[in-house]
Amino acid sequence: MRAPLLIIALLLAAAVLPPIFASGYQLFQLTLVAAYAVAILGLNLVTGFNGQVSLGHGAFFAVGSYVTAILMDRWDVPYWATLPPAALICAALGFLIGLPALRLGGLYLALTTLALAAATPQILKYRLLESWTGGVQGIVILKPDAPFGLKLSGDAWLYLFTLAVATLLFALTANLVRGRIGRAMIAIRDQPLAAEAMGIDLAMFKTRTFAVSAMLTGVAGSLAAVAIGFVSPDSFSAALSITFFVGMVVGGGASIAGAVFGAAFIQFVPNIADQVSKSAPGAVYGVILIACIFLLPQGVAGLLRHTKRA
Amino acid sequence: MRFGGIVALDDISFDVGHREICGLIGPNGSGKTTLFNCISGFYRFPRGDIVLDGVSLAGMPRHRIAGLGIGRTFQNVALFRSMSVRDNLLVGAHHLGRTGFIANALRAGGVRTEARTAAERCGELLALLDLNEVAGTVVAALPFGTQKRVELARALMGGPRLLLLDEPAGGLNHEEVAALGELIRRIRAHFALSVLLVEHHMNLVMSVSDKVVALEFGRKIADGTPAEVRAEPEVIRAYLGDGGND
Numbered sequence A: 001m002r003a004p005l006l007i008i009a010l011l012l013a014a015a016v017l018p019p020i021f022a023s024g025y026q027l028f029q030l031t032l033v034a035a036y037a038v039a040i041l042g043l044n045l046v047t048g049f050n051g052q053v054s055l056g057h058g059a060f061f062a063v064g065s066y067v068t069a070i071l072m073d074r075w076d077v078p079y080w081a082t083l084p085p086a087a088l089i090c091a092a093l094g095f096l097i098g099l100p101a102l103r104l105g106g107l108y109l110a111l112t113t114l115a116l117a118a119a120t121p122q123i124l125k126y127r128l129l130e131s132w133t134g135g136v137q138g139i140v141i142l143k144p145d146a147p148f149g150l151k152l153s154g155d156a157w158l159y160l161f162t163l164a165v166a167t168l169l170f171a172l173t174a175n176l177v178r179g180r181i182g183r184a185m186i187a188i189r190d191q192p193l194a195a196e197a198m199g200i201d202l203a204m205f206k207t208r209t210f211a212v213s214a215m216l217t218g219v220a221g222s223l224a225a226v227a228i229g230f231v232s233p234d235s236f237s238a239a240l241s242i243t244f245f246v247g248m249v250v251g252g253g254a255s256i257a258g259a260v261f262g263a264a265f266i267q268f269v270p271n272i273a274d275q276v277s278k279s280a281p282g283a284v285y286g287v288i289l290i291a292c293i294f295l296l297p298q299g300v301a302g303l304l305r306h307t308k309r310a
Numbered sequence B: 001m002r003f004g005g006i007v008a009l010d011d012i013s014f015d016v017g018h019r020e021i022c023g024l025i026g027p028n029g030s031g032k033t034t035l036f037n038c039i040s041g042f043y044r045f046p047r048g049d050i051v052l053d054g055v056s057l058a059g060m061p062r063h064r065i066a067g068l069g070i071g072r073t074f075q076n077v078a079l080f081r082s083m084s085v086r087d088n089l090l091v092g093a094h095h096l097g098r099t100g101f102i103a104n105a106l107r108a109g110g111v112r113t114e115a116r117t118a119a120e121r122c123g124e125l126l127a128l129l130d131l132n133e134v135a136g137t138v139v140a141a142l143p144f145g146t147q148k149r150v151e152l153a154r155a156l157m158g159g160p161r162l163l164l165l166d167e168p169a170g171g172l173n174h175e176e177v178a179a180l181g182e183l184i185r186r187i188r189a190h191f192a193l194s195v196l197l198v199e200h201h202m203n204l205v206m207s208v209s210d211k212v213v214a215l216e217f218g219r220k221i222a223d224g225t226p227a228e229v230r231a232e233p234e235v236i237r238a239y240l241g242d243g244g245n246d
């Protein structure tokens, strides 16, 4: 299941090339793909690996974005230094939401997290928080330039920065799931009673997995906020959570690499749909999505696994 | 132990000695699996106690039971379906591991040592239970009899002192049942553990057990050596009343 290191090294080498030839806007899009990949990776950890269905991960993405925006806007914290606090806050939030999730499970958990996603824009607009969140207006943040006098455009630098953070997070997560901890996560999803009989502490694992998952998606939100240079409540509607869910399914549940394909899908397929039909892009998107699910029932990652075996 | 109006276990008391194989028999619905579930902590029993080497299991969190040295298999097989045979076994060693989320994410030194120890044990058990050929196969694709063997191997991965086997002969033919009897004795000798064996195959129970306990409607109706239990009028009646067996 794990891609050999050589392939990963080649892909990474290819991934650092775009700044040479791509336009600023293309680099911006690729930056978002890297951020979304981390967001989907987080969702996949809790839903794909651990079996706790979340339709509300957009909320963690929003919190990560706002932590970064507020720290940069009010305290002039450099963008890179906002990532650790965003990670910690989102992990704590994920842990807290993981507690009631223990009792809900299944479809009820899915609905509850969806409600969280639906409430997110309203919470962000809430008047008492307005002095921090900027209310409906949101917060504009300055796009950083390349540091150390590097001769790179801001877009190129941000792309490389985001790529580096994403690569690190992917490596850590891949380590996490390939051993004892990852097997316990999957065991809980497959057969919780037997997992307990093997000595796995369900409550501990589920809440920690939720926390790590929220942390990843929150950091993804931070990265995206820096790239976009702007946060506002309406960018974090429930549709965002559903989009992440779509990305996870298309990429392949319980797959690390699948998150990258899922991210590319949610970033580019809406644009493609828009080019195919200006009048009904939603319908085209839906058709492409359904086709993907029919042709690749186990996601893109599942397809790659099969071709490797054949 | 009761479920609504059904008294599933009532005033049962018996001991399993060190390195002893204890057969647990009884007609369908007599409470054998319920007893296992009480030992595993899946059911909370309102009265009485279960004690392992001086430690009471009453109110013990379920995930602590494996750490006390109790391993089990399930009557209807409860494997991790999407995982390979090898990974199922490795989960069986979960409670022997100590490394947490952060150590694993960083792949710290302890993680590798732990993984190596578990892999060695896994290799031994795959060989012992003749599972080498299917080690990489996803368990859902295996026949029922093989799945039962995987469960047995998984239970042994945790290094139990007491092994609970719930109808391990389910889905096996006559020769396989005989081989299973041999295997259970070998496992007891090799791992120096005690076994509590639930089975409907009378020949198997009677030939491998040092001691047999018979249940009916949640009550103990007999215990003693296989010969004693077999001769007990209550047991004969319960089994004849049940339509006979074997």
Ligand SMILES: Nc1ncnc2c1ncn2[C@@H]1O[C@H](COP(=O)(O)OP(=O)(O)OP(=O)(O)O)[C@@H](O)[C@H]1O
Pocket: B003, B006, B008, B026, B027, B028, B029, B030, B031, B032, B033, B034, B035, B075
């Ligand atoms: N979770 C439960 N809820 C309600 N009743 C239960 C439950 N588990 C077991 N019972 C009842 O308790 C009694 C004992 O069942 P148990 O499964 O322990 O029998 P058993 O001896 O294992 O039988 P078998 O040989 O068929 O496996 C039965 O009457 C059963 O219907």
Ligand SMILES: [Mg+2]
Pocket: B032, B033, B034, B075, B166
């Ligand atoms: Mg039973």
